[in-house]
Amino acid sequence: MSYPIKGEHLHKRFKNQIVLDDVSLTLQEGEIYGLIGPSGAGKTTLVRILLGLEKADSGRVELFEQRPTLNAFRSLGYMAQSDALYNELSAYQNLEFFASIQGMHGKEKRQRIDEVAKAVELDQDLKKNVSNFSGGMKRRLSLAAALVHRPRLYLLDEPTVGLDPMIRRKLWTLFHYLKGKGATIIVTTHVMDEVAQCDRVGLLSEGKIIAEGAPKALTEHYGVPSVEDIFITIEKEGAKK
Template identity: 40%
Template sequence: MRTIFSGEAINFSYNKKTPVLDGLTISITDKQIYGLLGPNGAGKSTLTKVMLGLESPQSGKLQWFNEFPNHSTKSRIGYVPQDLALIYDLSAYENVQFFGKLYNLKGERLVKQVRYALEFVGLWEERKQKPKKFSGGMKRRLNIACGIVHNPDVIILDEPTVGVDPQSRNRILDAIQELNQLGTTVVYISHYMEEVEKICTHVGIIDEGKLLCEGKLSDILEEYTDKAILKLDLQRKSTAYSSHLENYTVLSTDENKVELAVPKNNMDIISEIKESFGDEVKSFQYVSPNLEQVFFKLTKKNLRD
């Protein structure tokens, strides 16, 4: 696979004392949806700025499309920031047109690309309206249209679903997957673990300026998880079952509910637990190993802390 972006041993700090990026190495290849995860303060925003050329690392090597960053490589990159980059005195059409001109689109090609971008995000019928009249989800979609108007080879999306309703979130996620199917490589930064699991093909987890793991999502789940979760809804409060529970790894208890860690794909122990509790269990729920477990195992933090 062709390498889209590679960063090798990147070091960056704002005060030359505390490193924000600490020897970070990362590789993103063609046609991936690469989910970049990390707790607050992990270095994700700084890494994005370095990738875009908005900050210069103190040391390390960066390449886009196997070239050192230059005017040509920058023109092939799209960026959709978390903070809405919209001009509220302009119409939706004029907003996308403005960003198209920044990428030197002109004449018929500009007209064609503006229409393509607005149709792609489902806002062509609203093209004459100003974004101040838009819902949060519509503003987010317009933000994406501005980022893809020049038909980039790769697009970086920073928290594109923050503050939107479920319907808009699903529409945005569907659009991202469609972009990828059309050949665009996507770098997806999000605090929503379920979104990353739904759409990303590859994942990188960053904390304290270091990349803790990177690879195909399915491979990471296989490598870093050995436990699944069994959720029990009991007839009585969990404290009444202390003798039963002492034989198992208890993750949490809450009134009548208990979460146990069990070896993944081990049906024997699940059958043993069912038999042990018998009619005392109102319901079982088996939760397969997931990205949240990997994240907590590597960082000892929750993503949204």
């Protein structure tokens, strides 16, 4: 079994605030791992540290079982909370640019762009300017830009935030499709019906992973109806002690 991404004993603080307090997590190949927790729990910081966009104060990160290098980014798709698109350009030009800096070129690049555009149902809108896109279209294009180079590992930071349920469902269908192709996905969310679709979830609260496991196993273990309630249960336990 190989581990596409592994973080060990990660600590991070901003000034006086502890953001991550000894967080360790290991992803198994081919799973969808949901990182859930209230806003401010450190989800985004954790993702950014795993990506190497931020440096942990201590701890160690491994991508594909080695210290991260620029080359590892070739197998990595990242989608941030913001759309991260060039509004002046057309959808096609956006995808073309991101494909190019991932080292794709020529016919292969063009074919792949058409492929991902179809996958996110934007193939009719490729020529349009991104500035004319709706919020949902931008999200889908942003996802397409993260898919374009066929990564093996996806880090998706709140990919469905602010989208209507229809599009959200379509995106999750896509995530399962990617998983089926052997990709590993780590996704942050606070939408609970999405949590049920993850293979495993990690509950992040105040910089700590307080529980981890398959959603069903977790709810059974704590004897609560939903994953959401686990936060409350653990909080109560903490108060009792």
